[in-house]
Amino acid sequence: MAKSLRLPPALPFADQVAIFSRLQQADPQPETELDFVNPYTLVVAVALSAQATDLGVNKATKGLFAVADTPQKMLDLGLEGVTEHVRTIGLYRQKARNVIALSRILVEDYGGEVPDSRAALMSLPGVGRKTANVVLNTAFGQPAQAVDTHIFRVANRTHIAPGRDVEAVERAIEDNVPARFQQHAHHWLILHGRYICQARRPRCPVCPINDLCRFPEKTA
Template identity: 70%
Template sequence: MAKQLDYHTIREIFTRFRDAEAEPLGELNHVNAYTLVVAVALSAQATDAGVNKATASLFEVADTPQKMLDLGEDALIEHIRTIGLYRNKAKNVMKLSRILVEEYGGTVPCSRAALESLPGVGRKTANVVLNMWWRHPAQAVDTHIFRLGNRSGIAPGKDVVAVERAIEDHIPVDFQLHAHHWMILHGRYVCVARKPKCGNCLIRDLCQYEDKTE
């Protein structure tokens, strides 16, 4: 685990991220808050590309909680069969859809606690929805962000909650809204797990990772 970088270094890192891509976008396709919740829930232990392929036809017929209930679990399974853990995920999607219809009038709540109470929705999923749909500066820490935060010193921590707190505590406020998107994209495409592409890294000179590649 690298040491926590100082404020000025972190500001420079995120200035570079912003200059490279001012409005980073999440890669999960969705059409409303509900389909975003479903897409993020389905993405656990799956790739965004795989989820997008499965949900392309699903969201054409079930883009609201009630439509998902009308579709039924068996039909849902046929749409998402290519996604890992699809049976358990299908059960959770049906359960959360019923809760949204019966307790929230079919509307996705905009509080973290309410979102986390839904089956299959954990803290990371809740933070993604809060950030992408309601533009709250919530930090959704996945494996890519956890790796980048610890390697670079941007946000070191022993677990995802510690990394989330480090992001909130050390990244300047004006970068908070897009912080997790910049970090996830950098971790996914540059600071990859097995052989990071340090030669193509725009923050190479600021990163504390000791085993940089050429």
Template identity: 70%
Template sequence: MAKQLPYRTVRTAFERFETAEPEPRGELSHTNAYTLLVAVALSAQATDAGVNRATKELFQVADTPERMLALGEEGLVGHIKSIGLYRNKAKNVIKLSRILVDEYGGEVPSSRAALQSLPGVGRKTANVVLNMWWGFPAQAVDTHIFRVANRTGLAPGKDVAAVERAIEDNVPVEFQRHAHHWLILHGRYVCVARKPKCPACLIRDLCLFEDKTA
């Protein structure tokens, strides 16, 4: 695990991210809070591109919890069979849709605790929804963010919870709304796992990673 970079260095790194991409966007297709919630729940152990292919037609017929319940579990399965763990995910989506209708009037709650009480929704999924739909500075730490945070020294931690706290503690507050997306996109396209693209990296001179690629 890398050492924590000094505050001024962290600030410089995020200033560069902001200059390069002032308004980063998540890559999961959605039209409302409900379709975002479903897309994120389906994305566990799957790629965003794969989820988007599956949900393109799904969300045309089921973009609310009521319409998803009308579609039913088997109808949902027919749309998401290309996604890993589709059977279990379909069960959870139908269950959470029923809860949203019965307990929340068909609306997606904007509380982390309420979101996490839904079937198949963990802290990471809740944080993505809070961040992407409501603009709350929640940090959804996935494998990309965990790798980048530790490799660079921007927000090191021994587990995802520690990295989430490190981002909240060390990233200047004005960058926290978009920190999640800057880090995940950096990890997905530049600071990749096997052979990071260090020559193309915006923060290569700030990063603590010792085995930089030429």
């Protein structure tokens, strides 16, 4: 029976401080690239972004949020109206049903307000742990870590927060990234993965942390 590969240790504290200090200097107040106007529209936008690009979601929600920026307005728009707005997004039919269903729950159970509890958010249709963490971090200022494929890649390549799955990486970020960087850590990491530490062709020569990165296959 083959032995499982042992994960490398996370970077030491001094290296973590150096990395996040550089990322902070380059972008002191990183923000999500999804457009939203309030916590509710953020929930909807992030739920719609699964297996879709932020740009594509923003194009679809520009018109949607102009007419429905609260759960009740979304219910008034109805399933057909929501579907028409989001039809350019992958899996749009199921996502439209989820938007209507979560809006109904918010109206009936939460007075039309978005709860600031991970468990409550994850009880909403179409809202998983990643979506809940994005909302907790961006809308409510909690240092929650929403780990997507970009963050998973960067965390493991650099050894900032090694983990075999997204929840393990989430815990590793919480355990190893210095507290003063926790609030913006997931935004810095996702942007770094999206624009620098890309999956197929990482841009190592222009990477601001390449001297601290443990990725053995750095590009020349």
